[in-house]
Amino acid sequence: MRVATVGSYLLLVRQGGVWGVSNETVLGVGRQENEYHIQILCQAGSRQIVADEVLGVVESLKVWPPAGVLQRFWSGFPRGLAVHGGSPILVVDPDRPPATLMLEETMEEDSLQEGEASDGRAN
């Protein structure tokens, strides 16, 4: 039998799906043109994820462990599943967010920083 845990989550919409991020990991939310950039804590420090909409914070969301079928047919690493307002939610692992939520600029910036670091070492 699946056992649900309860916590506070920020709910986002991206590409038609509803995603939950533990509110404890959220450092900030900013709007840029037609999307939202959310800064979250992760083991590596912090990273930005992107959303089309921010629905708000749910204080006591029940989260069930991810289903095996989900792990079979989805390449991401969900932390769990939940329901709010009749809508199913995929709860994101901040250390392994799905590609759908990844901000391309973040990856570009990372690449740039790595490149600069490499240049620095070369000199």
Place this chain on the structure above:
Amino acid sequence: MADVTSGEKTSGGKGGRPHLLVRSGEYLCALPLSSVRRVVRALAVRPLPGSAEELKGLAEFAGEPLPVVDLARLVGAPQGANPEYPVTVVAWAGPEGARELIGLAADSALEVVQLPPQSVVAGEGGVIFGEANVDGEPVRVLNLEALGAET
């Protein structure tokens, strides 16, 4: 819609295990009735970007999240005509001891039939356990225990 146990008939001999016949694309599929929890009108499904085509998305059922699998894609059935009253079969999937509820999106739920073991021609294993014949039409007999996380 939820009552799926009436009007049973037997195919290819006496006895056997009851199965729910569902139409999915151009295939008829038989689901072990012991795996079926409920048949409901097609649940609203939220897409899950990046998922395999077999996974239709996520839905809500009885207050809990439910992954919904596209049955036609799961069994490789050619798409049929647009169904008039599509259904979601809420069923137990996965091996004994690690069962979980999933939704199977199908075109329609038809009837319950008894499938004696000798009437099922075993296949290569996996989700499609084998094939049987019901009223002259081939039926894919499914084994939902094989549907779960791949190891």
